[in-house]
Amino acid sequence: MLIRTGRDGFQHPVGSEITPRAVYEDRRQLLKWMATGAAGAALATWAQREAIAQQVARPGKLPALAAVRSTVPGAVTMEKITEYKDASSYNNFYEFGTDKSDPAQNAHTLKTRPWTVEVEGLVKKPGKYAIEDLLKLSAQEERIYRLRCVEGWSMVVPWVGYPLAKLIEKVEPLGNAKYVEFLTLADPKTMPFVGSRVLEWPYAEGLRMDEAMHPLTLLTFGMYGEVLPNQNGAPVRIVVPWKYGFKSAKSIVKIRLTEQMPRTAWNKAAANEYGFYSNVNPNVDHPRWSQATERRIGEDGLFAKKRKTLMFNGYEAQVGQMYAGMDLKKNY
Numbered sequence: 001m002l003i004r005t006g007r008d009g010f011q012h013p014v015g016s017e018i019t020p021r022a023v024y025e026d027r028r029q030l031l032k033w034m035a036t037g038a039a040g041a042a043l044a045t046w047a048q049r050e051a052i053a054q055q056v057a058r059p060g061k062l063p064a065l066a067a068v069r070s071t072v073p074g075a076v077t078m079e080k081i082t083e084y085k086d087a088s089s090y091n092n093f094y095e096f097g098t099d100k101s102d103p104a105q106n107a108h109t110l111k112t113r114p115w116t117v118e119v120e121g122l123v124k125k126p127g128k129y130a131i132e133d134l135l136k137l138s139a140q141e142e143r144i145y146r147l148r149c150v151e152g153w154s155m156v157v158p159w160v161g162y163p164l165a166k167l168i169e170k171v172e173p174l175g176n177a178k179y180v181e182f183l184t185l186a187d188p189k190t191m192p193f194v195g196s197r198v199l200e201w202p203y204a205e206g207l208r209m210d211e212a213m214h215p216l217t218l219l220t221f222g223m224y225g226e227v228l229p230n231q232n233g234a235p236v237r238i239v240v241p242w243k244y245g246f247k248s249a250k251s252i253v254k255i256r257l258t259e260q261m262p263r264t265a266w267n268k269a270a271a272n273e274y275g276f277y278s279n280v281n282p283n284v285d286h287p288r289w290s291q292a293t294e295r296r297i298g299e300d301g302l303f304a305k306k307r308k309t310l311m312f313n314g315y316e317a318q319v320g321q322m323y324a325g326m327d328l329k330k331n332y
Protein backbone atom coordinates (compact mmCIF):
# COMPACT_ATOMS: atom_id res chain seq x y z
CA MET A 1 0.00 0.00 0.00
CA LEU A 2 1.25 3.50 -0.75
CA ILE A 3 0.39 6.70 0.95
CA ARG A 4 1.13 10.20 -0.17
CA THR A 5 2.95 12.18 2.46
CA GLY A 6 2.32 15.44 0.67
CA ARG A 7 5.46 16.95 2.16
CA ASP A 8 7.57 16.62 -0.96
CA GLY A 9 5.37 14.76 -3.36
CA PHE A 10 7.09 11.42 -2.92
CA GLN A 11 5.21 8.33 -1.96
CA HIS A 12 6.48 6.06 0.75
CA PRO A 13 5.47 2.53 1.48
CA VAL A 14 3.49 1.61 4.49
CA GLY A 15 3.80 -2.12 4.30
CA SER A 16 0.23 -3.34 4.40
CA GLU A 17 1.55 -6.26 6.38
CA ILE A 18 2.91 -3.94 9.03
CA THR A 19 0.55 -4.18 11.93
CA PRO A 20 0.44 -0.82 13.69
CA ARG A 21 2.63 -1.02 16.76
CA ALA A 22 -0.06 -0.45 19.39
CA VAL A 23 -1.96 -3.30 17.84
CA TYR A 24 0.37 -6.18 18.48
CA GLU A 25 1.35 -4.86 21.86
CA ASP A 26 -2.23 -5.18 23.07
CA ARG A 27 -4.78 -7.89 22.26
CA ARG A 28 -7.76 -5.61 22.80
CA GLN A 29 -6.23 -3.12 20.36
CA LEU A 30 -5.87 -5.96 17.87
CA LEU A 31 -9.59 -6.70 18.06
CA LYS A 32 -10.39 -3.00 17.58
CA TRP A 33 -8.00 -2.77 14.64
CA MET A 34 -9.59 -5.79 13.01
CA ALA A 35 -12.99 -4.18 13.47
CA THR A 36 -11.87 -1.13 11.48
CA GLY A 37 -11.43 -3.29 8.43
CA ALA A 38 -7.72 -2.56 8.15
CA ALA A 39 -6.97 -6.18 9.01
CA GLY A 40 -9.35 -7.32 6.29
CA ALA A 41 -7.57 -5.15 3.74
CA ALA A 42 -4.19 -6.43 4.90
CA LEU A 43 -5.43 -10.01 4.71
CA ALA A 44 -6.81 -9.50 1.21
CA THR A 45 -3.50 -8.03 0.01
CA TRP A 46 -1.63 -10.89 1.62
CA ALA A 47 -3.92 -13.54 0.12
CA GLN A 48 -3.64 -11.93 -3.31
CA ARG A 49 0.14 -12.05 -3.16
CA GLU A 50 0.07 -15.64 -2.02
CA ALA A 51 -2.10 -16.45 -5.03
CA ILE A 52 0.30 -14.68 -7.39
CA ALA A 53 3.27 -16.45 -5.79
CA GLN A 54 1.63 -19.75 -6.63
CA GLN A 55 1.16 -18.68 -10.25
CA VAL A 56 4.54 -17.12 -10.98
CA ALA A 57 6.37 -19.93 -12.65
CA ARG A 58 10.05 -20.38 -12.03
CA PRO A 59 11.43 -18.28 -14.92
CA GLY A 60 12.43 -21.19 -17.08
CA LYS A 61 15.40 -22.95 -15.71
CA LEU A 62 18.05 -20.24 -15.57
CA PRO A 63 21.68 -21.10 -16.34
CA ALA A 64 23.54 -22.71 -13.45
CA LEU A 65 26.31 -20.77 -11.73
CA ALA A 66 29.05 -22.95 -10.30
CA ALA A 67 30.04 -22.00 -6.77
CA VAL A 68 31.63 -23.45 -3.68
CA ARG A 69 30.06 -23.02 -0.26
CA SER A 70 31.68 -20.04 1.47
CA THR A 71 33.89 -20.56 4.53
CA VAL A 72 33.87 -16.88 5.53
CA PRO A 73 32.69 -16.56 9.18
CA GLY A 74 28.95 -15.84 9.28
CA ALA A 75 28.43 -16.46 5.56
CA VAL A 76 26.19 -19.49 5.94
CA THR A 77 23.18 -19.40 8.23
CA MET A 78 21.71 -22.76 9.24
CA GLU A 79 18.16 -21.41 9.12
CA LYS A 80 15.61 -22.94 6.80
CA ILE A 81 16.02 -21.60 3.27
CA THR A 82 13.10 -19.62 1.83
CA GLU A 83 11.45 -21.35 -1.10
CA TYR A 84 12.59 -20.12 -4.51
CA LYS A 85 9.04 -19.33 -5.54
CA ASP A 86 8.66 -16.93 -2.60
CA ALA A 87 12.08 -15.26 -2.93
CA SER A 88 11.40 -14.66 -6.64
CA SER A 89 7.79 -13.49 -6.44
CA TYR A 90 7.76 -11.25 -3.37
CA ASN A 91 10.17 -8.46 -4.28
CA ASN A 92 10.96 -4.81 -3.99
CA PHE A 93 12.22 -3.44 -7.29
CA TYR A 94 10.44 -0.14 -7.75
CA GLU A 95 11.61 0.29 -11.35
CA PHE A 96 9.03 -2.42 -12.11
CA GLY A 97 6.24 -1.33 -9.79
CA THR A 98 5.59 -0.81 -6.11
CA ASP A 99 3.64 -3.97 -5.34
CA LYS A 100 5.59 -6.96 -4.11
CA SER A 101 4.28 -9.04 -7.00
CA ASP A 102 5.01 -6.42 -9.72
CA PRO A 103 8.70 -7.24 -10.33
CA ALA A 104 8.03 -10.94 -10.96
CA GLN A 105 5.33 -9.98 -13.45
CA ASN A 106 7.06 -7.04 -15.16
CA ALA A 107 10.83 -7.56 -15.02
CA HIS A 108 10.93 -9.89 -18.04
CA THR A 109 11.49 -6.75 -20.14
CA LEU A 110 14.87 -6.09 -18.48
CA LYS A 111 17.71 -6.75 -20.94
CA THR A 112 20.68 -8.19 -19.05
CA ARG A 113 22.97 -8.62 -22.10
CA PRO A 114 25.03 -6.77 -23.15
CA TRP A 115 25.75 -5.32 -19.69
CA THR A 116 28.70 -3.32 -18.44
CA VAL A 117 29.58 -2.08 -14.99
CA GLU A 118 31.67 1.05 -14.85
CA VAL A 119 34.01 1.48 -11.89
CA GLU A 120 35.14 5.09 -11.50
CA GLY A 121 35.89 7.93 -9.14
CA LEU A 122 38.75 7.89 -6.65
CA VAL A 123 40.61 4.88 -8.06
CA LYS A 124 43.93 4.40 -9.80
CA LYS A 125 42.55 2.02 -12.38
CA PRO A 126 39.02 2.96 -13.44
CA GLY A 127 37.43 0.62 -15.93
CA LYS A 128 34.40 -0.71 -17.72
CA TYR A 129 33.72 -4.37 -17.03
CA ALA A 130 31.60 -6.47 -19.33
CA ILE A 131 29.39 -8.68 -17.19
CA GLU A 132 31.12 -11.78 -18.59
CA ASP A 133 34.50 -10.50 -17.33
CA LEU A 134 33.07 -9.38 -14.01
CA LEU A 135 31.68 -12.87 -13.45
CA LYS A 136 35.15 -14.35 -13.89
CA LEU A 137 37.07 -11.85 -11.76
CA SER A 138 37.02 -14.11 -8.72
CA ALA A 139 35.80 -17.57 -7.68
CA GLN A 140 32.04 -17.74 -7.06
CA GLU A 141 30.90 -18.60 -3.56
CA GLU A 142 27.54 -19.67 -2.24
CA ARG A 143 26.38 -17.84 0.86
CA ILE A 144 23.19 -18.34 2.78
CA TYR A 145 22.15 -14.94 4.08
CA ARG A 146 19.17 -13.59 5.92
CA LEU A 147 17.88 -10.46 4.20
CA ARG A 148 15.66 -8.21 6.30
CA CYS A 149 13.50 -5.59 4.58
CA VAL A 150 12.81 -2.33 6.40
CA GLU A 151 9.09 -3.07 5.89
CA GLY A 152 9.21 -5.95 8.37
CA TRP A 153 9.71 -9.15 6.38
CA SER A 154 12.73 -11.32 5.90
CA MET A 155 13.95 -14.25 3.86
CA VAL A 156 16.88 -16.69 3.79
CA VAL A 157 18.48 -17.04 0.37
CA PRO A 158 21.48 -18.94 -0.99
CA TRP A 159 23.22 -16.18 -2.97
CA VAL A 160 26.06 -16.73 -5.43
CA GLY A 161 28.82 -14.17 -5.86
CA TYR A 162 32.14 -13.02 -4.50
CA PRO A 163 33.20 -10.29 -2.06
CA LEU A 164 32.86 -6.78 -3.50
CA ALA A 165 36.33 -6.23 -1.98
CA LYS A 166 37.83 -8.30 -4.84
CA LEU A 167 36.64 -5.77 -7.40
CA ILE A 168 37.54 -2.73 -5.31
CA GLU A 169 41.08 -4.03 -4.72
CA LYS A 170 41.45 -4.56 -8.44
CA VAL A 171 40.77 -0.89 -9.27
CA GLU A 172 43.14 0.33 -6.51
CA PRO A 173 41.32 2.95 -4.40
CA LEU A 174 43.08 6.25 -3.76
CA GLY A 175 43.82 7.32 -0.20
CA ASN A 176 40.96 9.83 -0.08
CA ALA A 177 38.28 7.32 -1.14
CA LYS A 178 35.92 7.05 1.83
CA TYR A 179 32.66 5.79 0.32
CA VAL A 180 31.38 3.57 -2.46
CA GLU A 181 28.33 4.64 -4.43
CA PHE A 182 26.17 2.24 -6.44
CA LEU A 183 24.07 3.45 -9.35
CA THR A 184 21.62 1.11 -11.02
CA LEU A 185 20.00 0.95 -14.44
CA ALA A 186 17.28 3.52 -15.15
CA ASP A 187 15.91 2.65 -18.58
CA PRO A 188 12.40 3.97 -19.18
CA LYS A 189 12.03 1.73 -22.22
CA THR A 190 12.36 -1.50 -20.24
CA MET A 191 11.50 -0.32 -16.71
CA PRO A 192 7.90 0.89 -16.67
CA PHE A 193 8.08 2.76 -13.34
CA VAL A 194 11.27 4.73 -14.02
CA GLY A 195 8.97 7.49 -15.26
CA SER A 196 7.17 7.65 -11.92
CA ARG A 197 7.97 10.00 -9.07
CA VAL A 198 8.04 7.31 -6.40
CA LEU A 199 11.82 7.67 -6.13
CA GLU A 200 14.51 9.68 -7.87
CA TRP A 201 16.15 7.59 -10.61
CA PRO A 202 18.56 5.98 -11.03
CA TYR A 203 18.17 4.10 -7.75
CA ALA A 204 21.27 5.02 -5.76
CA GLU A 205 22.86 3.43 -2.74
CA GLY A 206 26.15 3.61 -0.90
CA LEU A 207 28.43 2.12 1.72
CA ARG A 208 31.28 3.39 3.79
CA MET A 209 34.62 2.03 2.54
CA ASP A 210 35.08 -0.43 5.43
CA GLU A 211 31.54 -1.74 4.90
CA ALA A 212 32.14 -2.16 1.18
CA MET A 213 35.39 -4.01 1.88
CA HIS A 214 33.85 -6.23 4.57
CA PRO A 215 34.09 -9.93 3.62
CA LEU A 216 30.30 -10.37 4.04
CA THR A 217 29.46 -7.73 1.41
CA LEU A 218 28.70 -9.81 -1.66
CA LEU A 219 28.79 -8.79 -5.32
CA THR A 220 25.98 -11.11 -6.35
CA PHE A 221 25.26 -12.78 -9.68
CA GLY A 222 23.02 -15.66 -8.72
CA MET A 223 20.79 -17.39 -6.24
CA TYR A 224 19.78 -21.01 -5.65
CA GLY A 225 22.68 -22.13 -7.85
CA GLU A 226 21.42 -20.25 -10.92
CA VAL A 227 21.91 -16.77 -12.38
CA LEU A 228 19.66 -14.13 -10.77
CA PRO A 229 16.13 -13.87 -12.11
CA ASN A 230 15.51 -10.33 -13.35
CA GLN A 231 13.21 -9.45 -10.45
CA ASN A 232 16.01 -10.14 -7.96
CA GLY A 233 18.42 -7.72 -9.64
CA ALA A 234 20.00 -9.44 -12.64
CA PRO A 235 22.65 -9.51 -13.85
CA VAL A 236 24.52 -8.12 -10.84
CA ARG A 237 23.51 -6.68 -7.49
CA ILE A 238 24.94 -6.17 -4.07
CA VAL A 239 23.85 -8.04 -0.94
CA VAL A 240 24.71 -6.47 2.42
CA PRO A 241 23.16 -8.86 4.96
CA TRP A 242 23.40 -6.76 8.15
CA LYS A 243 21.58 -3.77 6.62
CA TYR A 244 17.96 -3.24 5.65
CA GLY A 245 17.18 -4.66 2.23
CA PHE A 246 17.08 -1.34 0.40
CA LYS A 247 20.87 -1.00 0.82
CA SER A 248 21.26 -4.04 -1.48
CA ALA A 249 21.04 -2.26 -4.85
CA LYS A 250 19.90 -4.29 -7.86
CA SER A 251 20.96 -4.27 -11.51
CA ILE A 252 24.06 -2.17 -10.91
CA VAL A 253 25.70 -0.27 -13.81
CA LYS A 254 28.08 2.03 -11.96
CA ILE A 255 30.29 1.78 -8.88
CA ARG A 256 31.92 5.05 -7.88
CA LEU A 257 34.43 5.69 -5.11
CA THR A 258 33.94 9.07 -3.46
CA GLU A 259 35.21 11.22 -0.65
CA GLN A 260 31.78 12.60 0.28
CA MET A 261 29.01 10.40 1.67
CA PRO A 262 26.79 9.71 -1.34
CA ARG A 263 23.07 10.53 -1.28
CA THR A 264 20.87 7.48 -1.54
CA ALA A 265 17.48 7.03 -3.22
CA TRP A 266 15.54 6.40 -0.02
CA ASN A 267 17.37 9.09 1.90
CA LYS A 268 16.43 11.61 -0.79
CA ALA A 269 12.81 10.46 -0.60
CA ALA A 270 12.52 10.67 3.19
CA ALA A 271 15.68 11.59 5.08
CA ASN A 272 14.01 11.36 8.48
CA GLU A 273 12.95 7.76 7.78
CA TYR A 274 15.91 6.27 5.89
CA GLY A 275 19.45 7.12 6.93
CA PHE A 276 22.70 6.29 5.21
CA TYR A 277 23.68 3.47 7.59
CA SER A 278 20.38 1.60 7.85
CA ASN A 279 21.86 -1.20 9.91
CA VAL A 280 19.21 -3.67 11.01
CA ASN A 281 18.48 -2.63 14.59
CA PRO A 282 15.51 -3.89 16.61
CA ASN A 283 16.08 -1.09 19.16
CA VAL A 284 15.72 1.80 16.72
CA ASP A 285 12.20 2.13 15.36
CA HIS A 286 11.26 3.48 11.97
CA PRO A 287 9.33 6.72 12.68
CA ARG A 288 6.12 5.02 11.52
CA TRP A 289 6.56 1.47 12.83
CA SER A 290 8.56 -0.77 15.13
CA GLN A 291 11.59 -2.69 13.86
CA ALA A 292 11.58 -5.19 16.74
CA THR A 293 10.00 -8.10 14.89
CA GLU A 294 9.73 -9.54 11.39
CA ARG A 295 7.78 -12.04 9.36
CA ARG A 296 9.53 -14.70 7.28
CA ILE A 297 8.07 -14.70 3.78
CA GLY A 298 6.47 -17.94 2.66
CA GLU A 299 6.33 -19.35 6.17
CA ASP A 300 4.58 -17.05 8.55
CA GLY A 301 0.92 -16.32 7.93
CA LEU A 302 -0.47 -12.85 8.47
CA PHE A 303 -1.54 -13.56 12.03
CA ALA A 304 1.31 -15.87 12.98
CA LYS A 305 3.58 -14.81 15.79
CA LYS A 306 6.42 -12.72 14.37
CA ARG A 307 10.10 -13.43 14.89
CA LYS A 308 12.33 -11.18 16.93
CA THR A 309 14.62 -9.13 14.73
CA LEU A 310 18.27 -9.56 15.63
CA MET A 311 20.83 -6.78 16.09
CA PHE A 312 22.66 -6.29 12.77
CA ASN A 313 20.29 -8.97 11.45
CA GLY A 314 22.28 -11.60 13.38
CA TYR A 315 25.68 -10.53 12.01
CA GLU A 316 26.80 -8.55 15.06
CA ALA A 317 29.81 -10.78 15.77
CA GLN A 318 31.13 -10.09 12.27
CA VAL A 319 30.26 -6.41 11.79
CA GLY A 320 29.62 -4.85 15.22
CA GLN A 321 33.19 -3.64 15.57
CA MET A 322 32.83 -1.29 12.58
CA TYR A 323 30.29 0.75 14.57
CA ALA A 324 32.04 0.79 17.96
CA GLY A 325 31.47 4.12 19.66
CA MET A 326 28.91 5.28 17.08
CA ASP A 327 25.49 6.48 18.21
CA LEU A 328 23.27 4.10 16.23
CA LYS A 329 20.14 6.10 17.06
CA LYS A 330 21.63 9.19 15.44
CA ASN A 331 23.30 7.27 12.63
CA TYR A 332 20.17 5.31 11.64
Ligand SMILES: Nc1nc2c(c(=O)[nH]1)N[C@H]1C(S)=C(S)[C@@H](COP(=O)(O)O)O[C@H]1N2
Pocket residue numbers: 087090091092093094095147148149150184203231232233244245246247248249250251
Ligand atom coordinates in the same frame (compact mmCIF):
# COMPACT_ATOMS: atom_id res chain seq x y z
N1 LIG B 1 17.50 -0.92 -8.16
C1 LIG B 1 16.78 -1.25 -7.06
N2 LIG B 1 17.37 -2.01 -6.11
C2 LIG B 1 16.67 -2.36 -5.01
C3 LIG B 1 15.33 -1.92 -4.80
C4 LIG B 1 14.75 -1.12 -5.82
O1 LIG B 1 13.59 -0.70 -5.74
N3 LIG B 1 15.50 -0.82 -6.94
N4 LIG B 1 14.65 -2.27 -3.66
C5 LIG B 1 15.46 -2.63 -2.47
C6 LIG B 1 14.68 -3.21 -1.39
S1 LIG B 1 13.66 -2.14 -0.56
C7 LIG B 1 14.82 -4.52 -0.99
S2 LIG B 1 14.02 -5.10 0.41
C8 LIG B 1 15.64 -5.48 -1.77
C9 LIG B 1 14.80 -6.69 -2.11
O2 LIG B 1 15.58 -7.68 -2.74
P1 LIG B 1 14.87 -9.02 -3.24
O3 LIG B 1 13.72 -8.65 -4.10
O4 LIG B 1 15.89 -9.83 -3.95
O5 LIG B 1 14.37 -9.70 -2.00
O6 LIG B 1 16.14 -4.91 -2.97
C10 LIG B 1 16.63 -3.57 -2.84
N5 LIG B 1 17.27 -3.14 -4.08
Ligand SMILES: [Mo]
Pocket residue numbers: 092148149150151244245246
Ligand atom coordinates in the same frame (compact mmCIF):
# COMPACT_ATOMS: atom_id res chain seq x y z
MO1 LIG C 1 13.21 -3.21 1.53
